[in-house]
Amino acid sequence: MRESSSSFPPHNNTSNAIHKFWNTIKCCSSSSTSASFLFISLFICTLFFTQWSHYIYFPHSTSTTNSLQFSNWTTLSNNNISHDYPKKDGYVLNCSSSKALTITCPPNYPPSNRNHKNFPSNQTCPDYFRWIHEDLKPWKKEGITREMVESLKEKAHFRLVIVNGTAYVKEYMKAYQTRDVFTYWGVLQVLKLYPGALPDLDLVFQCHDKPSIMKKQYRGWRAFVFGSRDPPPQFHYCGGDSTFDIVFPDWSFWGWPEVNVKPWVPLEKDLAEGNTMKNWTSREPFAFWKGNLRNGPRPKLAKCNSVNKWNAQIIDQDWIKESREGFKDSDLSKQCVHRYKIYMEGNAWSVSEKYILACDSMSLLIDPKYYDFFTRSLVPMKHYWPVNTMRLCKSINFAINWGNNNTKKAQEIGKEGSKYIFEQIKIENVYDYMFHVLNEYAKLLKYKPTIPEGAVELCSDRFACSPMGLETTYKIETMVNGPSEQGPCELPPSYEPLTLKSIHDQNAKIKEQVLAWEKENYGWSWWTWW
Incomplete structure (x- = not known):
């Protein structure tokens, strides 16, 4: 996927409404006073903003205060597409203030404080959950400090903090399209599925295509020159053998x-x-x-x-x-x-x-x-x-x-x-993977997370109430029904070193065998193969 910025035209209703308005005022006297001109100007501004406000989708703070502002215009797309939605019984959106400039979260959000530590699951997670331990291994011994997390604010897209079961986000820079928005949405569903179960945590997330915490920067002479052997913990949608990025399910599980x-x-x-x-x-x-x-x-x-x-x-x-x-x-x-x-x-x-x-x-x-994670x-x-x-x-x-x-x-x-x-890769497993990687990560923090200055509280009402076409359609469609009746699946233990080596050796041996078949088919001469 190629990252790029896109601009979208405003809705045609805006220009139509303004055109009709000016046709109306042409009948008025040309000798209008400055007061009436001011009134007309204010009316036009109000009308224009009202039309644009239909496309506002995420409040974020651009200052060091907690005042909410809206940014990132988007347009409706594919309004002719219809979807069937399952009935949502457990959680009901309160969209009464959806057209207001500031959409506040309900005072009782999250709606339940049920602690799922008292509701153990009778199922073991799929085997690929074991890779969570491998992704977090660099910080198992020394833990994670606040300084390590904050060192990435110039490169990460956002910082996510969960305190007392409530999520807050501080946006550092806008991600491509709605990658960040649907990642927030996914986290909100985990918090609603298992309310009260996740401990306080503090992390940074990068939404670019490539992972960026390179292992070579924290090994050998580079670690000596730059004075650090401890890589900063960064969440990302994918990882690689040459990176330390912590893998997390991507945004597309909630729609693109x-x-x-x-x-x-x-x-x-x-x-x-x-x-x-x-x-x-x-x-x-x-x-x-x-x-x-x-x-x-x-x-x-x-x-x-x-x-x-x-x-x-x-x-x-x-x-x-x-x-x-x-x-x-x-x-x-x-x-x-x-x-x-x-x-x-x-x-x-x-x-x-x-x-x-x-x-x-x-x-x-x-x-x-x-x-990726699986x-x-x-x-x-x-x-x-x-x-x-x-x-x-x-x-x-x-x-x-x-x-x-x-x-x-x-x-x-x-x-x-x-x-x-x-x-x-059922959606239940996706949520459980998210839960476990966040839960295991939180255990490594050596400090008590606090809400960063300028962070914004996340809740479903703030995300799903604005009339935004397909984006809001997908959010409503993916909103969880209510708290789960049981806890997440049981996380399997980490791989033994010999088991990991065996997995890598086995996969490499199979690939070598396929390559040998190809060479045999095309002939072993270097000029026919290489």
């Missing part, structure tokens, strides 16, 4: 309105139904990829766009055209019609990975360098086919030929990938 991607629960249902449109053997017998070819290493993928030569169809997504046409050709649930789907990183990891894996197609993962437990040749980047097109072509000659095994790989997504 800018590109019309539904929240995970309805989209998961659509994907499951889409898988039934064509059984595997009747699908197109080649690989498919669609997206932005101008990000990261993806220009190399464009060279593989030949069904006849490389068994691959590569489509460069025109987002401007798609936006104008209402994203009618971007329905993810209707893209599960190929036997093989390709996943390739852009600037970093991409949210598309879970959608690709969910298609029942044999997923071709092109040598990922980054991971992908580290994927196993090559069980959940996906590993593709190397050295001879990209040949590697893709070999995978397709192998799959079409070993259809039973190719179908099994596709099914296992989808099974992993549908069974392991």
Whole structure:
């Protein structure tokens, strides 16, 4: 995904209303007094602001006081799209003041103080939850200080603080599109699902594509020169073997309105139904990829766009055209019609990975360098086919030929990938992962969190009441019903060092075997392979 800034035109009703207003006042006397002119000017300003206020979506503080201001205009999109919403019984939004300049949180928010420590779960979390321990390992011995957290305020997008079950955010800079807003929304749902269960905490979050806390900066001569071996703790949507970023579920689980991607629960249902449109053997017998070819290493993928030569169809997504046409050709649930789907990183990891894996197609993962919170437990040749980047097109072509000659095994790989997504990445597990990574992180703090000066309280009323089209639609659709009747799943223990080594060695050995098959197929001569 490419980060960029976008500007949107104001709603046409604004200009229409002003035009009608001026047609009306043309009938008035031309000898108006200065007082009447002042009145008219104030009326126009009020009218104009009223029209714009429909597109206000997040209050944030731009000063050191706690006064609330609104920023970041956005426009309605795809108003013709309808969704069915489940009934919300446990929590009711109070939107009586939604048109006011300042939307305040209810005095009884959060609505329940139930402590879920007294409601243990009888379920153990999925195995990928173990990676939480690995992500937090750098701070296990020495803990996390306030100075470490605050050292990132120049680079992070926001600071999130939870005190007595209430969340507060201090925005440092605006994230791309609504990444930050839907991340806040996800945290609010965890607090409502398990009210009173999370301890006080204080963290910083970065929303760019790439993780940024590089391990090499805190090792060897660099650590000696810069005087620090303790990396600052930063939350991010993805991580890598060369970074210390703490991985957290991405914003798209609650929807991505800018590109019309539904929240995970309805989209998961659509994907499951889409898988039934064509059984595997009747699908197109080649690989498919669609997206932005101008990000990261993806220009190399464009060279593989030949069904006849490389068994691959590569489509460069025109987002401007798609936006104008209402994203009618971007329905993810209707893209599960190929036997093989390709996943390739852009600037970093991409949210598309879970959608690709969910298609029942044999997923071709092109040598990922980054991971999100669940992908580290994927196993090559069980959940996906590993593709190397050295001879990209040949590697893709070999995978397709192998799959079409070993259809039973190719179908099994596709099914296992989808099974992993549908069974392991349920929204309940997403919330439980968020809960556990926040809970374990809070245990490492060596200070008592306090509300930062200029921070704003977060609550559902403040986020979901303004009439904002698809963005608010997704928020209402993803609002939890009420407090859970049981606690989150039980966090499994950390991996033993030997177990971790075994996992890495096993995955590397499988990838080496696939590479050996490819070399054998194309010949061992260096000029035919390299």
